[in-house]
Each structure stands twice: as structure tokens, then as C-alpha cells.
Amino acid sequence: xxxxxxxxAGAACVAETPADLVTVRNRMESSDYRASGQIVRVDAGGxxxxxxxxxxxxxxxxxxxxxxxxxxxxxxxxxxxxxxLRILLETRPDGRDSIRVxxxxxxxxxxxxxxxxxxxxxxxxxxxEDLLDAQYFWPEQTMLGEASFGGRRCDLLKSVPGASDRxxxxxxxxxxxxxxxxxVHAEKKLRQGGAVKEITYYxxxxxxxxxxxxxxxxxxxxxxxxxxxxxxRGTAKAHLNANDFQPGAISRSxxxx
Numbered sequence: 356x357x358x359x360x361x362x363x364a365g366a367a368c369v370a371e372t373p374a375d376l377v378t379v380r381n382r383m384e385s386s387d388y389r390a391s392g393q394i395v396r397v398d399a400g401g402x403x404x405x406x407x408x409x410x411x412x413x414x415x416x417x418x419x420x421x422x423x424x425x426x427x428x429x430x431x432x433x434x435x436x437x438x439x440l441r442i443l444l445e446t447r448p449d450g451r452d453s454i455r456v457x458x459x460x461x462x463x464x465x466x467x468x469x470x471x472x473x474x475x476x477x478x479x480x481x482x483x484e485d486l487l488d489a490q491y492f493w494p495e496q497t498m499l500g501e502a503s504f505g506g507r508r509c510d511l512l513k514s515v516p517g518a519s520d521r522x523x524x525x526x527x528x529x530x531x532x533x534x535x536x537x538x539v540h541a542e543k544k545l546r547q548g549g550a551v552k553e554i555t556y557y558x559x560x561x562x563x564x565x566x567x568x569x570x571x572x573x574x575x576x577x578x579x580x581x582x583x584x585x586x587x588r589g590t591a592k593a594h595l596n597a598n599d600f601q602p603g604a605i606s607r608s609x610x611x612x
Contacts, residue, residue, distance in 0.1 A: 378536035390589030399579035419446040473523035479582040480573035490514040490527040
């Protein structure tokens with residue numbers, strides 16, 4: 356997931372691609388990371404459900420490949436949305452993105468149709484599409500000027516999909532830290548209904564020249580409940596290779612039921 360890469364790391368219609376966007380894309384295209392932590396789902400009543408979660412990401416063959424693995428807490432009910440799963444995502448600059456879901460050991464993965472990309476994986480506020488972060492490759496990219504968020508000086512980027520892009524969002528606005536072009540906040544407007552999802556990055560830090568966030572929170576504006584993704588450990592130089600993202604090897608994982 357590029358979002359997870361941003362946790363760890365972190366064709367424009369205009370004649371010149373904005374410098375901040377070049378930095379974001381370069382960060383993606385140099386990805387080779389591994390991270391682990393937990394994701395906490397908080398429902399409208401305040402009840403919390405926790406999952407152990409890990410992610411691996413590598414850019415190769417002209418695309419961002421991300422593998423997410425989530426394991427629910429011991430108290431989760433079998434047969435429901437809280438069962439272990441793995442998600443293999445491919446984000447491509449030309450929009451030919453794909454999402455595969457693995458739920459049973461030895462079984463072929465399910466290729467998730469685009470109409471399901473807006474579903475919250477594990478019932479969280481993060482949708483499957485949020486794991487792609489494909490908005491940075493949409494055709495219309497506009498810098499709206501300087502803006503502030505959480506006391507940080509930011510550059511505001513507006514991303515709009517093309518007619519052929521498979522997305523549930525009408526537009527995404529991203530507040531990028533002015534000095535490091537790292538996302539601080541994003542607002543994603545849904546095509547249907549116009550609701551806005553807010554994603555905020557906390558605890559920005561730099562290690563060995565690489566910027567990262569320690570937490571990402573996702574919530575729907577005006578609705579109770581949220582989801583917090585917490586990164587506890589990881590490396591931005593994991594030395595992964597293409598074999599780590601082969602569907603056959605993933606489906607044989609002993610971590611699946």
C-alpha cells in the first residue's frame with residue numbers, strides 16, 4: 356500500500372508536473388519496505404477491535420506492489436469479516452490497478468471488482484482503494500497554493516481522476532508538508548453522495564534520511580467512529596524481490612486458515 360509506504364517512508368494535465376508531486380512519485384518508485392503494527396477499529400459506540408497488521412511494498416516492473424496481512428484478535432468471531440486475510444495490490448501509473456484478496460490457504464485469490472474497492476477492509480474506515488493511493492497518478496493534478504494544517508506549512512494538491520480511472524472518489528485534496536512533500540492530511544470526496552473521508556498522518560519522523568509517520572487515522576466527516584493504523588516497527592530498506600509478491604506463494608501461506 357502506498358499509504359503504508361508513506362507510513363514508513365512516506366501524467367499531469369498541466370505542462371509541468373508539480374515539484375511536490377514529483378517527490379511523492381519518486382518516493383513511491385523507490386519503495387522497498389516492510390512494516391508491522393496494529394490497526395484499531397473504533398465503532399460509533401466507542402468499542403474497539405484490534406488487528407495485528409503487517410505490510411510489504413516494492414516497486415518493480417513499473418508498478419507499486421503492496422502485500423497487506425491482517426490477523427484479528429483472539430476474541431474475533433470465526434466466519435465473519437474479522438477472519439485473517441491477505442491483500443495483494445498493484446498500483447500502476449496507467450490506471451490498470453488491481454486488488455486480490457486471499458482468505459483461505461491454498462485457494463486462489465479473489466480478484467476484487469472495482470465496485471467493491473470502496474468497501475472498508477476488515478470493516479474499517481480504510482477502503483481497499485485507500486491502500487492503492489492511485490490518486491498521485493491521476494491525470495489532473497493542480498497545486499492550489501499554500502495552506503496550513505496542524506501548525507504545519509503545507510502545499511495543497513488537488514487530484515482529479517480521468518474518465519477511465521476506476522475509483523469511487525471524485526477528487527482528493529492532499530496537504531503536503533512544504534519542506535518534505537510528505538502528506539499531513541487528505542480529504543477524499545466520494546463520487547456518490549459527496550461525503551468526505553479524512554485521513555490524517557501523525558508523528559512524522561526521519562530516520563536514515565527517510566520520512567515516515569507513526570500513525571494514520573481515517574474517518575468519515577460528520578460520522579462517529581474512526582480507524583487508527585499504528586506502525587510499531589519496520590524498515591525502508593527491506594531487500595524484497597518480485598518473488599515475495601507471487602500469488603501462488605501467498606496463497607500457500609501458513610498464516611491463512
